[in-house]
Amino acid sequence: MGGAIARFFAGLIDPERPAPGPPPRSRARFFAWVLEGAWGVLAAAALASMVAGALEVVTALILGRVIDAAVAGRPESFLADNAGLIGAALVFMLVLRPLSFGLSSAFQSLTLQPNLNNLVLARLHRWTLGQAVTFFDNDFAGRIAQKQMQTARALTEVVVESVNTLFFALATVAGAATLLLAIDWRAMVVLALWFCLYLAAIRAFLPRIRARSAERAGARAMVTGQVVDTITNIKMVKLFAHDEHEDRAALSAMRGYRDAAVGFGRMSASFRLVLMTLAGVLPVAVVGTVLWLWTKGMAGAGDIAAAGTVTIRIAQMTGWVSFTLMNIYANLGEVEDGIRTLTPPHQLTDAKDARELPHASAIEFRDVSFAYGQRTGGVDGINLKIAPGEKIAIVGASGAGKSTLVSLLLRLYDTEKGAVLVDGRDVREVSQESLRRQIGMVTQETAMFNRSARENILYGRPDASEEEMIAAAKRARAHDFILGLRDHAGRKGYDAHLGERGVKLSGGQRQRIALARAILKDAPILVLDEATSALDSEVEAEIQAALDEVMEGKTVLAIAHRLSTIARMDRIIVLDQGRIVEEGTHAELLARGGIYARFWARQSGGFIGLDAAAE
Numbered sequence: 301m302g303g304a305i306a307r308f309f310a311g312l313i314d315p316e317r318p319a320p321g322p323p324p325r326s327r328a329r330f331f332a333w334v335l336e337g338a339w340g341v342l343a344a345a346a347l348a349s350m351v352a353g354a355l356e357v358v359t360a361l362i363l364g365r366v367i368d369a370a371v372a373g374r375p376e377s378f379l380a381d382n383a384g385l386i387g388a389a390l391v392f393m394l395v396l397r398p399l400s401f402g403l404s405s406a407f408q409s410l411t412l413q414p415n416l417n418n419l420v421l422a423r424l425h426r427w428t429l430g431q432a433v434t435f436f437d438n439d440f441a442g443r444i445a446q447k448q449m450q451t452a453r454a455l456t457e458v459v460v461e462s463v464n465t466l467f468f469a470l471a472t473v474a475g476a477a478t479l480l481l482a483i484d485w486r487a488m489v490v491l492a493l494w495f496c497l498y499l500a501a502i503r504a505f506l507p508r509i510r511a512r513s514a515e516r517a518g519a520r521a522m523v524t525g526q527v528v529d530t531i532t533n534i535k536m537v538k539l540f541a542h543d544e545h546e547d548r549a550a551l552s553a554m555r556g557y558r559d560a561a562v563g564f565g566r567m568s569a570s571f572r573l574v575l576m577t578l579a580g581v582l583p584v585a586v587v588g589t590v591l592w593l594w595t596k597g598m599a600g601a602g603d604i605a606a607a608g609t610v611t612i613r614i615a616q617m618t619g620w621v622s623f624t625l626m627n628i629y630a631n632l633g634e635v636e637d638g639i640r641t642l643t644p645p646h647q648l649t650d651a652k653d654a655r656e657l658p659h660a661s662a663i664e665f666r667d668v669s670f671a672y673g674q675r676t677g678g679v680d681g682i683n684l685k686i687a688p689g690e691k692i693a694i695v696g697a698s699g700a701g702k703s704t705l706v707s708l709l710l711r712l713y714d715t716e717k718g719a720v721l722v723d724g725r726d727v728r729e730v731s732q733e734s735l736r737r738q739i740g741m742v743t744q745e746t747a748m749f750n751r752s753a754r755e756n757i758l759y760g761r762p763d764a765s766e767e768e769m770i771a772a773a774k775r776a777r778a779h780d781f782i783l784g785l786r787d788h789a790g791r792k793g794y795d796a797h798l799g800e801r802g803v804k805l806s807g808g809q810r811q812r813i814a815l816a817r818a819i820l821k822d823a824p825i826l827v828l829d830e831a832t833s834a835l836d837s838e839v840e841a842e843i844q845a846a847l848d849e850v851m852e853g854k855t856v857l858a859i860a861h862r863l864s865t866i867a868r869m870d871r872i873i874v875l876d877q878g879r880i881v882e883e884g885t886h887a888e889l890l891a892r893g894g895i896y897a898r899f900w901a902r903q904s905g906g907f908i909g910l911d912a913a914a915e
Contacts (some may be wrong), residue, residue: 420783442528451638
C-alpha cells in the first residue's frame with residue numbers, strides 16, 4: 301500500500317488526544333470515555349467490515365447463478381450466451397471483492413491496531429499519574445504498570461476483534477438469511493433456529509469465561525507484582541540470603557496463576573466443543589432442506605450450490621467467531637479488572653478555582669494535625685512560622701513527625717486539621733504543580749531514573765542549557781565523577797545511564813546528582829532531608845560549601861542529624877511524638893538541658909543519636 305494512503309489511514313485517530321474528564325467505573329461508560337474521539341472512525345471501520353461480510357454471500361449468489369446458467373445452457377455456447385454474467389463475476393471477484401477486503405484490512409492494520417492501544421494507554425497513564433502517593437503506597441509498582449498495559453491491550457483487542465469479526469459475521473449471517481429467504485422461507489427458518497441455538501450457547505458460556513478470565517488476569521498481575529518486587533529489592537534479597545524464600549513466594553503466586561489458567565482453559569474447551577458441534581449441524585440442516593425442496597421442484601441446482609457455499613462458509617466461521625468471542629469476553633474480564641484497579645477517583649485534587657503560586661518564601665504550619673488516617677503517629681497541633689530566607693533545622697527521634705511536616709508542605713497529603721500556608725496562601729488553594737515548582741528537595745533516599753546522568757540532572761529544570769546543567773553538576777561536586785561514567789551500552793559521561801534507581805552509583809554519587817538537580821531547579825524554598833548523610837567527611841565538606849551557596853537567600857527546612865548542617869541553621873525545632881517540644885538556637889537548647897541537649901550528649905562523630913527506644 302502506498303505511503304500516502306498508509307499515512308492517511310494511520311492518521312485517522314489521534315492517539316494522544318486528552319480524555320474527556322475522569323474515567324467512569326462502569327464498563328459501558330468506561331469504553332465510551334476511553335474511545336472518545338474515535339467513534340466515527342470505528343463506525344467507518346465497522347461498515348467496511350460489514351460490506352466485506354455481505355460480499356461473502358454475493359460470492360455464493362454469483363456461484364449459484366453461474367451453475368444455473370451452466371445447467372440450463374449448452375457447453376459449446378455457454379461463454380457466448382452468458383458473457384454479461386461471466387464479466388460481472390470477474391469484475392466482482394478480481395476488483396470489488398479485493399478492494400472491499402483491502403479497505404477493511406487497512407482500517408484494522410493501519411488505523412485501529414496501532415492507534416487504539418496508545419490512545420487507551422495514554423489516557424490511563426495520565427489518570428494514574430494524577431493519583432496521590434497513597435495510591436502507589438498501597439500497591440505494587442509492577443502491578444500498576446502491568447494493569448495499564450494489560451487494560452490497554454485487552455480493550456484494543458475487544459474493539460478490533462469486534463469490528464474485524466463480529467460485524468463481518470453478522471453481515472454474513474444477515475446476507476445468508478436474505479439469500480435463503482429468496483430460495484424458500486423454510487430454508488431461512490432453519491438458519492434462524494440454528495442462530496438462536498448459537499446465541500443460547502454463547503449466552504450460557506461467555507459470562508463464565510469472562511469471570512474465569514478476570515481471575516486469570518488478577519493472578520497474572522500478582523505474579524508480575526511479586527517478581528518485580530523481588531527484582532527491585534534484589535540487593536536486600538542477596539544480603540539476607542533469601543533466594544529460596546523469594547523463590548517460594550514467586551512459586552506460590554505462579555501456582556495461583558496456573559490454577560486460574562486451568563479453570564479458564566477447562567471452560568473455554570467446553571465452549572469450543574459445543575460450538576463446533578453446532579457448526580456441523582448448520583450445513584447439514586440447511587443443505588438438507590434445500591435438497592428436499594429440489595426434490596419437490598421448488599429449488600434449482602444453483603440454489604443447492606449457493607446454500608451449500610454460504611452455510612459451509614458460516615460453519616467454517618463458527619470456529620473463528622467462537623474463538624474470537626471467547627477472546628473478547630476474556631479481554632472484557634481483563635478490562636473490568638483494570639477498571640477496578642486504575643480508575644479510583646483522585647483523592648488529592650486541585651480546587652476548582654486553584655490559583656498558580658508564582659513565588660514562595662514564607663511558610664506557616666497553623667495548628668496542623670495529621671496521622672495518616674490513624675489515631676496515633678504523624679504530627680499533632682503543630683504551630684510553626686518560618687520567615688522568608690530563614691533556615692530551620694528539624695530534629696527528633698524516628699517517627700517524631702519530621703518527614704510528615706515535609707510531606708504536608710509539599711501537599712503529598714492534606715492536613716486532617718489545620719492548614720499549611722505558603723506566603724499566606726493555603727496550599728489547598730493553589731495548584732499542586734505550581735506549589736511544588738517553588739520547592740527544591742534533596743532527600744536521603746535519592747530518586748534516580750534509569751536514564752542518562754544528563755536527563756537526571758535536567759529533571760530539575762528541563763529547559764536549562766547544557767552549560768547551566770554542567771555548572772550545577774560542578775557546584776554539586778558531581779562533574780568529575782560523571783565524566784568517568786560508562787554504562788553497559790558504551791555510553792560515557794553525561795550520556796551514561798545510571799541503572800534502575802541509580803543502582804550503578806554509590807550513595808554519595810547519587811546524593812551529588814540529586815544536589816545538582818536541586819541546584820538547577822533553583823527554587824526559593826529548599827528542603828534538605830538528610831541531604832549529606834550518605835557522604836563521607838571529606839566529600840561532605842566539599843558539598844557543604846556548595847550547600848552554603850545554594851541556601852543563600854532561600855527559605856530552608858532541613859531534617860538533619862549532622863552537626864555541620866545544624867550549625868548553619870538560624871533556628872532548631874525539636875519534635876517528639878508529633879509535637880514541638882523545644883525551639884531555639886543551638887546554644888539556647890543546650891543551655892536548657894532538655895531533649896536536644898540529651899541528643900547532643902549522645903553524639904558521636906558529628907551525628908546526633910536519634911534512637912527513639914533509648915529515649
